[in-house]
Amino acid sequence: MALQADEQVKQIGDAVSILTVVGTLAELLPAIAAILTIVWTAIRIWETDTVQCMFRRNKGNKDADGSE
Numbered sequence: 001m002a003l004q005a006d007e008q009v010k011q012i013g014d015a016v017s018i019l020t021v022v023g024t025l026a027e028l029l030p031a032i033a034a035i036l037t038i039v040w041t042a043i044r045i046w047e048t049d050t051v052q053c054m055f056r057r058n059k060g061n062k063d064a065d066g067s068e
Contacts (some may be wrong), residue, residue: 023029045051 020029023032
């Protein structure tokens, strides 16, 4: 099973490598990188304690385990 996982990781790496080459040649990579950066930053902000606390307050002050 571990060998299958390793092979899958290699295939994903190969696909990313090919997409990187194509993106670079087509000059699309900067735009894609900018979009991914915005998405990643939004996810990181969403995961902060401050934002989670703000949204938790609106849902009845539930704790992480679901208790009030």
